[in-house]
Amino acid sequence: MGLIQAIRGMNDILPNEIAWWQRVEQTARMVMEDFGYYEIRTPVLEKLELFARSIGESTDIVEKEMYAFADRKGDLVSLRPEATASIVRALIQHNLHADPLVRKFYAIGPMFRHERPQKGRYRQFHQIDVEAFGVDDPMLDAEVIYMLRLFLERLGLVGVVLHLNSLGCPSCRSSYRILLQSYLADHAETLCPDCERRRHTNPLRVFDCKVERCQSVLGDAPILGDSICEECASHFARVKSYLSQLQTPFLVNPRMVRGLDYYMRTTFEVITDQLGAQNAIGGGGRYNGLVKDLGGPDIPGIGFAIGMERLILLLQQNQQVGTPSPRIFVAALGEASRTRGFLLLQELRKEGLAADMEYEGRSLKSQMRRADKLAAQHVVIIGENELSRGEAQIRDMINKTQNVLSLDRIVPTLLEMCGKDRKSSNG
RNA sequence: GUGGGUGUAGCUCAACGGUUAGAGCACUGGGUUGUGGCCCCAGAGGCUGUGGGUUCGAGUCCCAUCACUCACCCCA
Structure with a gap:
């Protein structure tokens, strides 16, 4: 058709599927508010620098996936590729951390990443996002994960697995990085070209590789969990202990690495095997240094995001929604x-x-x-x-x-x- | 950004290079002066994604382009 169409990777959500969206949003609001979270809405457009500094200059998101451009004044801006950076910015800008009552936020809205569209991956997609500030105690890590699980359970989602890992803190991670880099150097000729590159730029990311050769090399690679410092190890142990007491099943996955630089210590992902290649329906972690890095006070934070399209795709495979109301x-x-x-x-x-x-x-x-x-x-x-x-x-x-x-x-x-x-x- | 697959009616799909491009579902009307689902009859609905090319002749073959889709990559 020669008529004007929606932009590639950006979808209309039509009346016949809107019931799913409403149900997911309503459930999210109910659960989040029961846990003491307050809704926040931030702009979809921010200064480019905000994302570059928070997510990391050398991440794929910043390097090649942002909808970035110069506005009419010449300022470099970008549609948001994720929500955390904006919420942290708002926290700092409005001194929200000063209010002891309002330190837990949730947001629902569109995000933008310029990738090739695929099942479960779109250029405009929607996230339910949750962020909690000011608490370093592993109790909060466990509670956040528990809330995520409760939310999914309340929607009746089945067949997902919670993967859990600790990335350590910046200091123990950097020593591990050296360890891993030297191991990879010894096996450099076996690695695929991508991993050969990653070996220098972001060695942890090699764990994400799906090439068999690389995975076999990684079988004997040093494990991050073995080299994290005592403090990080005990934090992680307590997270796991609380989760067990909350009867929240998890799978420790020492190879799980996440694509945003600000994560440290606890990270987690909800994985499904029913969505093809895009298997993560939600993920998040702790980011203690981020608020300070963006010019705020040195307060810790933790959060996660859920991909609504992926979640709804999964729900649609297993459930039906009725059409509304008496007429x-x-x-x-x-x-x-x-x-x-x-x-x-x-x-x-x-x-x-x-x-x-x-x-x-x-x-x-x-x-x-x-x-x-x-x-x-x-x-x-x-x-x-x-x-x-x-x-x-x-x-x-x-x-x-x-x-x-x-x-x-x-x-x-x-x-x-x-x-x-x-x-x-x-x- | 790289590869594979697919674009024909609102939807799901047919049509060996050869008349006027078909079917099911959906839609409209009728079968019943003014009564739904099932059944029957009829009707409407198409620039075959777009632009070039080959050919006496293209939905069909070739090239380009756009879109969708799956995978790589990456992530939600």
Whole structure:
């Protein structure tokens, strides 16, 4: 089609799937707020520097995936590729850390990364994002992970595994890095070209490689967990202990490395095997140095993000959502009846009843068909005969029964019949 | 950014290089003076993604381009 289309990798979310989004968002809000999180909304556009400094100059996200450009004034800006940086910026800018009550935030909204689209990967995608500041205790690490699990459980998600790791702190990681680099140097000729490059730029990332040769090399590689400092080790041990006491299953994955530089100590990912190549539906970790690096006070932080598209794809594979609500349909025959029906329709809506009609004066049969398609529970039929007597018929579409009522009793009667659940929507 | 696959009706898909491009579902009307689902009949709906080329002739073959899709890469 030569017509204007949506930009590549950016999708319309159409009415027939919006119920999924609403359910996920509502569930998220309920769970997060029970845990003491407050919603925050930050701009989708930020100064480029914010992302470069927080995520890391040499990460893939910053190097090649950002929607970055110069605005009309010449300032370098970018659509946000993730939410943490913006929330930290807002925290610092508004001194939110000074308020002991408001240090836990959640945000829901679109993110942008210029990658080649694929199943579960889009250029505009949506995240539910959670950040908690000011607490270094592993109790919070465990609680954050527990909340993530509870959220997914409440949605009825099955078949996902929580991977857990500790990346250590900057000091123990740098000593490990040297260890790993020398090991990789010894096996340099076996590595794939990508890993040969990564060996210098970001050796930890070699663990993510899916090439078999590389994985076999890594079998004997030094493990980060063996060389983290005592403090980090004990932090990690306590996280695991709390999780066990919370009966939250996890899989320690010493090879899990995450793609953003600011993570340290606890990191985690929720993995599925049902989405093809894009197997992470959520992930996060601790980032104690980040607030300070961005010019704020030296306070710790931890958070995670959930990919809504991926989550919903998974839910759709295993569940169904109903279409909303009780509906009343007004069927009218003849010009005067149509006018009366139109006025009645608006009265019903004013009373909070979901109702609709056929506006184009089709045959009664056609109108009944439409009512059936809409799954209307009741149809109000106003023909010329009824109108002349000041009456209408109410047909119960489920029981196939029908009776005559005077027009002025229609609204109260329908209110009584569907009043109880008129605001329910079975999601 | 690199590779593979696919673009035909609103949707799912047919059509050996050869008349006027078909089917199912969905839609509209009728079968029933004014009553839904099932059934039957009829109708409407297409610049075959776009632009070039080969050919007497292209939905079909070639090139380009755009989009979708899967994978690499990376991540949510």
